[in-house]
Amino acid sequence: MRPTQAAYPATRFRRLRSQDALRRLAQENVLTVDDLIWPIFIRDGAGIEEPIHSMPGVNRLSIDLAVRAAEQAASLGIPAICLFPYTDPSVKTAGCEEAWNPENLTNRCIRAIKAAVPGIAVMTDIALDPYNAHGHDGLVRDGIILNDETVEALVRMALVQAECGADILGPSDMMDGRIGAMRAALEAAGHRDVAILSYSAKYASAFYGPFRDAVGASGALKGDKKTYQMNPGNSDEALRLIERDLREGADMVMVKPGMPYLDICRRVKDAFGVPTYAYQVSGEYAMIMGAAEHGWIDGEKAMLESLLGFKRAGCDGVLTYFAPRVARLLRG
Template sequence: MRPISAAMPQSRFRRLRASPAVRAMVQENTLSVADLIWPVFVRDGVGLREPIHSMPDVNRLSVDLVVEAAKEAADLGIPAICLFPYTDASLKTVGCEEAWNPDNLTNRAIRAIKDAVPQIAVMTDVALDPYNADGHDGLVRDGIILNDESVAALVKQALVQAEAGADILGPSDMMDGRIGAIRVALEAAGHKDVAIMSYAAKYASAFYGPFRDAVGATGALKGDKKTYQMNPANSDEALRMIERDLREGADMVMIKPGMPYLDICQRVKAMFGAPTFAYQVSGEYAMIMAAAQNGWIDGDRAMVESLMAFKRAGCDGVLTYFAPRVARLLGGASPV
């Protein structure tokens, strides 16, 4: 595209900003409730709502309250909810066996939500870190994160989530080859309609800290995740990762974190045209909330502006902890 405009005074860009009506007519991007996926944290127990101090207004919820959250999401028009488990330390092992227990927290929550709110899409996290005594997304031996052995474990985890009724699987582990292996296993098991949203470009980021608090992984993690998550300095590599995952059977792709990687979002959408999502991660959320609580920024305006940035970069949707708040602000349907 080559923009053409007359010189002043024939051309005055401010004419198209002069009133709310005119601004709305020429607005290039819109944000709607349909763009949102709400990540929620589930814990064991009944009637429990446990605040996460590094994520203001976000709580760990027992399964019964996760169901209530799903009902709230459906009432607000939010199309999907994404589950992350807070696993008791006694269930974390080096073999991560709890990951494919059909009755683990995630699978119980999936069944409860689908029984109560069948119209909402349930997305899950496919990774071993919530169940790993070493805190890593894959199996660990002698300090090395094992790729192929981890993929086999992730396939078992994905199958029990699909069996429980998950609509979308979100492999966030970043092991090589896991999308193809999961897709083949889903087809063989008859789960041909279960979608995969691959965390295809997930960076080894400093913005994940509050999330690790939320799932109880902060103290468990031994070392770092730089051997399998991406180097923040790389962008061409992200395109190779996306292409590989699409070829292996991913239906949708995700960039994580979000705002620091808008350039990746834009390049991915422009190059592949596939459904492209971003995760506005815990650190991004916490920064906006902390600044708003200190009176340094307008929280609602910053929230909407941050989400609009994803749409401007070409994203089809965003995983965000702001989902219910922005949905209420939008009135459930009207885009901004």
């Protein structure tokens, strides 16, 4: 688009900035509660609200309190929550068998939330790292992350989560071929309405550190994830990955992290016009909160500005730990 405008002074851009009413009328992008997905961390036990020190204001919640969080989200109009488990190290194995246990922490939490708050969409994480003794998103043999064997495990995990009532599956593993395998398995099992929000462009990023603390994966991780997560220097590759996942049956796609990769969000939306999301990851959250706690920035304004940036970049929604706080502000 090439805008047509008169020369100065017939055109004065400041006219439409001169008062609040005109600024609102001319605003191109708007953040609403409908744009929010709230990631929460869960753990075993009862009545537990355990602070995560690298993520100020975020806690691990036992299932009873996760249900209460889901009720809170629904009352605020937040359409979806996403579950991430802190798994007891005693059940972590090299084979990751706990990942598809119908009675694992995530699956019990899905059932509890759907029973108490049936109207809220429950999203889950599809990756093996919370259950892996090696801390990786895939099965490991001789230091190599196995692709095809991991896909088989992820399909088992996805089917159990769908059976437990998950509405949205979020494959975050970055294995090749996993979307097609999951979609085929879901269709065959009769889970035709379960949506897949694929972490299609997930970068090997330094911004995940606090999240790994939150799910207890930091100490277990051996090596790094660069053989399956994306190179931060690549952009064209992200479009190839998005196109592949869409062809394999993804309903929605995600870019992760968010703020350092807004250019990728914009390219994805422009190229495909599909429901596009970003994850404002733990490191992004921690930076804003840390600076705000030191008085270096206005945390509330920075939070809202950062989320509006996702909308401007073409995102249809954002996974953000700020979700309930933002929802309260937007609802007045």
